[in-house]
Amino acid sequence: MSRESQPVRPPVRRVTVLGSGSWGTTFAKVLADAGRDVTMWARRPEVAEEIQRRHSNEAYLPGVTLPKQLGATSDPARALQGADAVVLAVxxxxxRANLLRWRDLLPKDAILVSLAKGVELDTLLRMSEVISEIAEVPSDEVVVVSGPNLAREIAQGQPAxxxxxxxxxxxxxxxxxxxxxxxxxxxxxxDVVxxxxxxxxxxxxxLSCGMAAGLGFGANTMATLITRGLAEMARLGSKLGADPLTFAGLAGVGDLVATCSSPLSRNRTFGERVGRGETIEEAKAAQGGQVAEGVTSCVSIRALxxxxxxxxxxxxxxYRVCHEGCAPAQVGAELLGRQQKHEWS
Incomplete structure (x- = not known):
């Protein structure tokens, strides 16, 4: 039998998901559909009430019916009671700010799971490092979820x-x-890194692929941005000790293709609006309150x-488009005009 098929810890039966956005709600549904006892924490009591009583979260997953065994509360202590695993979905x-409020409530020995994708602005820490610091657990005990995980498709039960x-x-x-x-x-x-x-x-x-689409460019441009984007991701990862094979897998090229090509991607959609001529503030307003993480991440990743x-x-x-006011067409021309080089240099 493979190592993956052999239980090596007590089975995870009860899971708490802290956060009720689109991906947190979707991952809660995944766990419930896998037979786990799942309780979600929602910041707003009315969202918790909707999930608990109507089995829906219309603000983030309109039209999706949630499992009846999926519960919700706005009380973090109640949500965390007896959890075998805690999923951080903010x-x-x-x-950091949320975890500081929750850390004294975390059940001892619960597995901590991160759904967040980003690098913290001030510290340049990865999310597992933030969790390790605040929850005072070894960093090698935090589980990170990554891959091509567009929430709506998974919530609809599409294979992923x-x-x-x-x-x-x-x-x-x-x-x-x-x-x-x-x-x-x-x-x-x-390979957490x-x-x-x-x-x-x-x-x-x-974001860059969305801007290219907004400027009217096609598949060749998208493929160029995806592959050159993958190259710079891998360069950073290699410098920081990551396994290069990770970038060829689901967390790398898989997530990159899904996020860069789908209209369900908030980052691509945000970039497309900017490429069509909207200001950053106009594009933010059009997002309906949901975060386009790339706008902030380009600051911390650039600094890292x-x-x-x-x-x-x-x-x-x-970074120059989102934070210095440069036009997408201008930075696109500058990218094309960079010094010529070998593909793998």
Whole structure:
């Protein structure tokens, strides 16, 4: 039998999901459809009431019926009581503040799982590092979820896969077994650094693809941005100790293709609006309150790349558009006019 098929920890039966956005709600549904006892925490009591009584979350997943066994509350202590695993499903830049409020409520020995994709602005820490610091647990005990995971498609039961990364492989396997269901196939990986960097960087590359679409460019341009974006992601990952193979897998090219090509991607949609001529503030307003992580991530990823001396021209271009007021067409022309080089240099 393979290692993945053998239980090495007590099975995860009860899971708490802290956060009620589109991906948090979807992952809660995945776990419930896999037979877990799932309780969600929602910041707004009315959202918790809707999930609990109407089995829906219309603000984030309109038209999707949630499992009846999926419960919800706005009381974090009640949500966390007796949890075998705790899924942190809040935006990356608010993770620290939220976790500071929750850390004394976390059940001892519960597996901590991160859905957040980003690099913290002030510290340049990855999300598993933030969790380790605040929850005072070893960083190799945090499980990171990554991959091509557009929430609406998965919530509708469309086939999808994901990567569960943790240096403690047994913990990744425990969550793998808890999340596996007929439409959701999770794989394990021990390269947390690579999976987290890929998940953060792909949002920035998706912005560039959206802007290219908004400017009227086609498939060749998209393919160029995706592959050159993958190259700069891999350069950063390699510098920080990631396994290069991770970027060829679900957390790398898989997530990159999905996020850069689908209209369901908030980052691509945001970029497309800007490419069509909307201001950053107009594009933000059109997002309906949902976060386009790449707008913030391009700041922290750019700073991280500068710290370790890695060239990331697409990330630099997105920073200039989103935070310095440059026009997408201008930075596009500058990218094309860069010094010629070998593809792998």
């Amino acid at each position: 935006p990356s830049q608010s993770l 896969a994901a990567v569960l990364a943790c240096a403690d492989h047994d913990r990744a396997v425990a969550i793998q077994q808890a999340a596996f269901n007929p439409y959701f196939r999770p794989y394990t990986n021990t 690579g999976c987290e960097l890929a998940g953060a960087c792909k949002n920035v590359i998706a 790349a500068e710290r370790v001396g890695v060239d990331m021209p697409i990330t630099e271009a997105m």
